[in-house]
Every structure is written in C-alpha cells, then in structure tokens.
Amino acid sequence: MSTTLPLPAPGLDPAAEAREYAAAVRAELADLPAEVIEELTGGLEADLAELAAETSTPLLDRLGSARAYAEELRSAAGLPPHAMAAAPEKRSGIWSRATEGAREDIEHAVAHLRSRTWWPGFVERAQLVRPAWWLVRGALLAWLVARFLFGPGASLGGLLLLIAGAVVSLEVGRRYRPVARWKRSLIVAANVLAVILLPFAVVAMTSRETVYVDAGYSSSGPDTSRGVWFDGQVVTNIYPYDAQGRPLTGVQLLDDYGRPLATSTGDRSDWSTGQPNALVPAVTADGEVRWNAYPLRAQLDGTGGAPRTPSFPEQSLSPLVGIASGVVPSPEPTPTMSVTAAPSPTDVPSEAPTASSTAIPPVVTSTESPYPAPSVTATMMPSALPSPATS
Amino acid sequence: MDTTQLLKGVLDAAVLAVVEDDDGYGYDVVRRLRSAGLEDVGDASVYGTLRRLYAAGALSSYVVPSEEGPHRKYYGINPRGRELLEAQRKSWRAFSETVDHLLAPEGDPR
Numbered sequence: 001m002s003t004t005l006p007l008p009a010p011g012l013d014p015a016a017e018a019r020e021y022a023a024a025v026r027a028e029l030a031d032l033p034a035e036v037i038e039e040l041t042g043g044l045e046a047d048l049a050e051l052a053a054e055t056s057t058p059l060l061d062r063l064g065s066a067r068a069y070a071e072e073l074r075s076a077a078g079l080p081p082h083a084m085a086a087a088p089e090k091r092s093g094i095w096s097r098a099t100e101g102a103r104e105d106i107e108h109a110v111a112h113l114r115s116r117t118w119w120p121g122f123v124e125r126a127q128l129v130r131p132a133w134w135l136v137r138g139a140l141l142a143w144l145v146a147r148f149l150f151g152p153g154a155s156l157g158g159l160l161l162l163i164a165g166a167v168v169s170l171e172v173g174r175r176y177r178p179v180a181r182w183k184r185s186l187i188v189a190a191n192v193l194a195v196i197l198l199p200f201a202v203v204a205m206t207s208r209e210t211v212y213v214d215a216g217y218s219s220s221g222p223d224t225s226r227g228v229w230f231d232g233q234v235v236t237n238i239y240p241y242d243a244q245g246r247p248l249t250g251v252q253l254l255d256d257y258g259r260p261l262a263t264s265t266g267d268r269s270d271w272s273t274g275q276p277n278a279l280v281p282a283v284t285a286d287g288e289v290r291w292n293a294y295p296l297r298a299q300l301d302g303t304g305g306a307p308r309t310p311s312f313p314e315q316s317l318s319p320l321v322g323i324a325s326g327v328v329p330s331p332e333p334t335p336t337m338s339v340t341a342a343p344s345p346t347d348v349p350s351e352a353p354t355a356s357s358t359a360i361p362p363v364v365t366s367t368e369s370p371y372p373a374p375s376v377t378a379t380m381m382p383s384a385l386p387s388p389a390t391s
Numbered sequence: 392m393d394t395t396q397l398l399k400g401v402l403d404a405a406v407l408a409v410v411e412d413d414d415g416y417g418y419d420v421v422r423r424l425r426s427a428g429l430e431d432v433g434d435a436s437v438y439g440t441l442r443r444l445y446a447a448g449a450l451s452s453y454v455v456p457s458e459e460g461p462h463r464k465y466y467g468i469n470p471r472g473r474e475l476l477e478a479q480r481k482s483w484r485a486f487s488e489t490v491d492h493l494l495a496p497e498g499d500p501r
Contacts, residue, residue, distance in 0.1 A: 051434070
C-alpha cells in the first residue's frame with residue numbers, strides 16, 4: 001500500500017478540504033441513524049485526504065457535490081434516497097422546507113440540461129472563460145466597496161482596490177472549493193451580487209467618462225459662459241475711440257440683442273488674476289449701476305479713493321474715412337429697444353436726445369480723463385445708441 | 392452502452408474480488424478497481440457497496456489509527472464473503488457466456 005507521493009495542490013490543505021467535504025457528506029446523511037452514518041463514512045477523511053493530495057483538482061470537482069455524493073453512497077449501500085427518508089424533522093427549518101421545492105425544481109432543470117447533447121461542450125467552454133469571470137466578479141465587488149470608501153469617480157485607492165479585488169477573486173476561484181454549504185452559499189451570493197452590479201458598473205463607467213470631459217472643460221479653462229471674450233482671453237476693459245481716432249470715455253455698449261456688454265460684474269472671480277486695480281462701474285443719474293460704460297474706471301484696491309479712468313493703450317488712432325464722429329441721427333429703434341427703452345413709444349422717434357436725458361451722462365469723469373475731450377464724450381454718450389434698459 | 396448500469400450489477404462481485412487477497416480501505420479499493428480497468432467507478436458507489444457488503448456480513452472491518460491525521464477503516468473478506476464471491480463468479484460466468492453467445496456476430500463459431 002505504498003502511496004505515491006503526490007504534489008499537494010497549491011494553497012489547498014488536503015486534510016482540511018477532506019474534513020470539510022466529509023462533514024458536508026455527513027450533514028447530508030443526518031437523517032440516518034448515527035451508527036449507519038459511521039459505517040458509511042468511517043475513515044472517509046483519511047481516504048478523501050489521500051484523494052485530495054493526489055491532484056490539484058479540488059474534491060468538489062472530482063467527486064461532485066456532497067449531496068450527490070451522499071445520494072450515491074445511500075443508493076450503493078442499499079439505503080433509501082434522502083428525499084424518501086421519512087425524517088422531515090431533521091430538515092425542519094421553515095426556510096429549508098420552503099426552499100426544498102425550489103431546490104428540487106432546480107435540480108430537475110439541471111438534470112434536464114445535463115442530458116442535452118450540447119451540455120458537455122457548453123460546460124467545457126464555460127470553464128474556459130471562468131477565470132475571466134472571477135476577475136470581473138472581484139473587480140465588481142471591489143468597485144462597490146470603493147464607492148462606499150472613496151465615493152463615485154476614479155481614485156487611486158479605488159483603482160488599487162479594484163485590482164486587489166480581481167486578484168483575490170481569481171485566487172479564490174482557482175483554489176478555494178468550499179464544501180460547507182454556507183461557504184458555497186456565500187460564494188454563490190457574491191456571484192449573484194456581481195451579476196447585479198454589472199449593469200450599474202457599466203453605466204457608471206460610461207457616464208464617468210462624460211464627467212471627465214466636463215471636468216476637463218471646467219477645470220482647464222475659466223468659465224467662458226460669462227464676460228466678454230476675445231481670442232480665448234477674457235476682456236477686462238474696453239477702450240473706445242471715435243472716428244477721428246480720439247479716445248472716448250463713458251461709452252455704453254450693448255450687444256446685438258440689446259444686452260449690456262459687460263466685461264465685469266463686480267464679481268471678483270470673473271476678473272483675470274493679477275488684476276491690480278478693482279474696476280468700478282459707472283452710475284446712472286437715477287443711481288443704477290452700469291458695467292457696460294467703457295472704459296471702466298479703476299480703483300486702487302483698499303484705498304477707497306476716487307476711481308480713475310485708466311490710461312488708454314493708444315493716445316489716438318488713425319481717423320476713419322467716410323464715417324463722421326458724433327450722434328447717429330434719428331435712430332430707428334428696433335422692436336426690442338422700443339420695448340425696453342421707451343415707456344411711451346410716441347416720443348422715441350421724435351428726438352433722440354430726449355430719451356437720453358434719462359439715460360447716463362454722469363459717467364463722464366472729465367477731470368480724470370487724460371485727453372481733453374469732454375465735449376466729445378458728451379455728444380457721444382447719450383442718445384446715439386438706443387438707451388439701454390433704464391426702465 | 393451505458394457501462395455505469397452494467398457496473399452496478401457487478402460492483403459487489405468486483406469489490407469482493409479486489410479485497411479477496413488483500414484487505415483494503417475505501418479509497419484503496421477504489422484505486423484497485425480503477426487500475427483493473429473499471430475507470431468509471433464512482434467513489435461513493437464503492438463506499439456504499441463496502442458498507443452494504445459489511446452490513447450483509449460478507450466483509451469484516453477494522454479501524455487502523457493513524458499517528459498523524461484521521462484513522463483508516465479497512466475492509467477484509469470473511470468466509471461469508473468468499474461464499475458470496477464464489478456464487479457471483481459462477482453466475483457471472485454463466486451470464487456472460489449467455490450474453491457473449493447472444494451478441495456474437497453471425498457465423499462466428501464461438
């Protein structure tokens with residue numbers, strides 16, 4: 001009876017595996033008298049340990065489930081099969097009784113599948129891809145844990161956890177064949193959970209890419225949805241010149257929708273960084289703040305002194321040909337303008353400067369202006385353009 | 392042909408035969424049967440058969456404690472078992488001759 005010295009399976013303790021399997025078999029035989037169980041399974045551990053040590057194939061793969069093993073044992077020993085053993089009190093748990101029917105149905109279905117001709121080929125292929133599933137399963141469960149630990153989104157910890165989960169799951173799948181029913185149930189539960197998680201993880205992964213894109217936009221550049229932009233840079237101030245190329249102050253600008261063209265709204269966050277001076281808005285005669293009167297004046301931070309018109313980038317520009325400086329004669333107000341600008345539509349077309357009187361002369365700060373053109377400013381400012389929403 | 396069904400019918404005789412000369416423990420018996428050519432024999436079937444033959448009084452059993460690990464349970468044939476084996480040999484011979492004859496190709500003067 002010299003036993004060939006087998007290579008033990010990696011990571012599996014044959015004795016422990018044998019003990020576990022034998023215990024599971026005994027549990028399946030629990031309805032029998034103790035002495036019969038002993039006769040049937042006496043020395044089983046030693047034999048199973050020898051079998052387990054022979055190859056790396058786990059006992060469960062070599063022998064099938066403990067339940068099937070026990071049934072075979074019974075039938076070969078000439079004992080009635082378990083289902084017919086009149087010992088319901090042995091399996092008296094409410095849960096056991098409730099699941100008994102379902103389990104039998106599943107067993108019948110499995111038996112039915114096994115009798116199909118394609119079954120062996122299917123099993124063979126399924127076993128080929130099983131390691132891939134072990135990896136996916138582990139990653140999915142780790143993903144769930146990572147979401148709890150690190151919240152949604154990608155993180156280094158989450159990634160490491162994912163890899164660890166996949167590796168652990170692979171090792172468990174490769175080496176660990178528990179025989180005890182609750183341990184098998186645990187693995188079944190893990191698999192079921194992984195299957196349930198799969199669609200969620202797929203959705204999270206695809207939507208997370210979108211988040212990346214969004215985050216990339218908002219973090220790589222300032223919020224382009226606010227302010228005035230030119231060539232990818234935020235415009236903080238505007239320096240207008242008239243047709244003769246003379247600098248202008250207090251020029252109010254609207255865009256083609258009639259909206260005030262404001263480079264700043266006093267919110268510090270939308271100024272370009274390193275701005276040494278705080279820009280201040282102009283104020284209308286009736287005390288309204290205008291951020292679209294250019295050039296915006298600057299106030300030294302914290303000094304609280306009078307705002308100064310910053311120096312223009314150019315003292316003067318070349319005069320334009322064919323365009324005269326001055327007030328646009330008799331503007332034909334666009335419908336939008338007339339609604340916003342004129343409470344009574346009748347006086348709008350009459351004289352342009354009338355409407356402007358309510359508008360904004362006081363923007364002018366001629367004293368600070370480096371150029372001697374208060375008159376220009378005065379003529380320029382008010383009425384040339386439809387007055388903005390003063391109402 | 393489903394040999395597992397055939398195997399069931401002869402397993403008693405086969406088990407008795409492999410322990411006829413040498414006592415053996417369960418897995419030992421399984422291995423002897425397999426090396427004799429009955430590769431498809433199920434472990435549990437052999438264990439069950441051993442127990443049944445024991446319960447029928449055809450085998451005796453004894454436990455050999457092991458220094459490390461669990462004890463082994465050995466089975467040995469007893470006079471009742473030898474009688475049974477002899478009877479089964481006879482009936483198998485008769486049965487196999489009959490079937491051989493029945494299955495022999497036509498014209499084969501067997």
